[in-house]
Amino acid sequence: MIMNSPLMIGFLALTFLTCGSAFFMLWTKNVLHAALAMFMTMLGLAGFYVLAFADVMAVSHLMIYVGGVLILILFGIMMTGHRTSKTGETNELFTEQKGKFWAFTIGLTVFFGLSWLMGQQHFYTFADVDQHSKLGQAGLSFMLEYSFPFELTGVFLLIALVGATYIAKNHE
Amino acid sequence: MNEIPLIFFLWVGAFLFATGLSIILIKRNVIFVLMGVELMLNAANLNLIAFSRGDEQNQGLMMGLFVLVIGVCEMSIALAIILQVYRRFKKIDIDQFQSRN
Numbered sequence: 001m002i003m004n005s006p007l008m009i010g011f012l013a014l015t016f017l018t019c020g021s022a023f024f025m026l027w028t029k030n031v032l033h034a035a036l037a038m039f040m041t042m043l044g045l046a047g048f049y050v051l052a053f054a055d056v057m058a059v060s061h062l063m064i065y066v067g068g069v070l071i072l073i074l075f076g077i078m079m080t081g082h083r084t085s086k087t088g089e090t091n092e093l094f095t096e097q098k099g100k101f102w103a104f105t106i107g108l109t110v111f112f113g114l115s116w117l118m119g120q121q122h123f124y125t126f127a128d129v130d131q132h133s134k135l136g137q138a139g140l141s142f143m144l145e146y147s148f149p150f151e152l153t154g155v156f157l158l159i160a161l162v163g164a165t166y167i168a169k170n171h172e
Numbered sequence: 173m174n175e176i177p178l179i180f181f182l183w184v185g186a187f188l189f190a191t192g193l194s195i196i197l198i199k200r201n202v203i204f205v206l207m208g209v210e211l212m213l214n215a216a217n218l219n220l221i222a223f224s225r226g227d228e229q230n231q232g233l234m235m236g237l238f239v240l241v242i243g244v245c246e247m248s249i250a251l252a253i254i255l256q257v258y259r260r261f262k263k264i265d266i267d268q269f270q271s272r273n
Contacts (some may be wrong), residue, residue: 011176015184022191022211031203038207041188045214048184051176054221054233057240064240069210069247076203076251080258095201096265107194114186118179126226129175137230138237146234153241160245168252170259 011051018044026107029094031077035070042066053131056138181222188215202254202264206247213243 021040028034042065049058142150188211195208217236224232258264 007176011180015180018184019187019191022188025207025211026191026195026198031201034204034207038210041211042214045218048181048218049221052181052221052225054224054236057221057233057236060237060240064244065210065214069244072247072251073203073207076254079255080203080264095199095204096267097198098200098267100198103194103197106197107190110193111186111190114189115183118182118186123178123223125178129226130228131175134230134233138233141230141234149238153238157241157245160249164248164252167249168255171256 007051010047014044014047014051017041018048029097031095032074035073035077038073039066039070042070053129053134055133056135175225178222178225181218185215185218185222188212188218200265200267202257202266203251205266206250206254210243210247213239 018041021037021044024037025034025041028037042061045065046058046062049055049061192208192211192215195211196205199205199208217239220232220236220239222232224230224236227233254264261268
């Protein structure tokens with residue numbers, strides 16, 4: 001009955017998007033293509049958060065990952081590329097791969113192991129899923145019971161950003 | 173009961189985690205490895221969100237939001253360090269770092 005509901009069709013489409021682009025990240029050797037595939041993966045993950053009725057998480061994930069982290073990665077790729085001559089054949093976007101066999105073996109083992117392990121368990125799930133927006137609840141939780149971790153995370157973020165700016169400075 | 177079963181979310185999370193692990197193992201570029209780490213972090217985050225559906229206290233959701241911020245901190249610091257490594261060694265391959273034993 002659940003299999004042909006619109007929610008399930010959306011879930012399957014998002015699964016194809018997310019898992020396909022994640023696998024493309026593994027398959028490609030071009031860092032820039034991998035960054036674009038990571039963008040698609042993050043979009044799919046935001047869709048999963050929407051389907052799990054966590055809209056706050058979906059919006060913040062989109063803003064932070066697509067708007068922040070991906071731009072940071074693109075800057076990293078740009079600033080660490082070799083300045084090759086215009087006639088040079090080498091392209092530093094292409095990265096080497098080594099140990100394909102062990103990587104695939106370990107990855108497949110982890111995937112099937114985790115799937116088997118989770119199939120064995122009987123998780124306690126909540127009886128009625130609240131399908132309403134959790135924005136107000138999340139805001140209240142930030143101000144009430146999670147106020148100390150909230151402040152701590154803010155200070156941590158500030159320290160991390162100042163530290164990153166200092167580290168990335170040209171020390172000469 | 174018009175919702176997606178929990179195990180589907182867990183399968184997707186397991187796939188993303190395994191893919192991230194393979195990316196970390198297979199690629200020789202530090203930025204690529206960092207992308208694999210991000211993928212694993214988000215796979216774990218998806219499980220937190222999937223488990224917190226229907227929780228009145230939203231524990232998994234809040235944990236996921238904090239994990240998101242910590243992930244951004246990690247990413248910015250790591251990219252700054254990569255930039256310094258590139259400035260010093262003109263290369264960001266993993267294989268270039270070898271101990272002299």
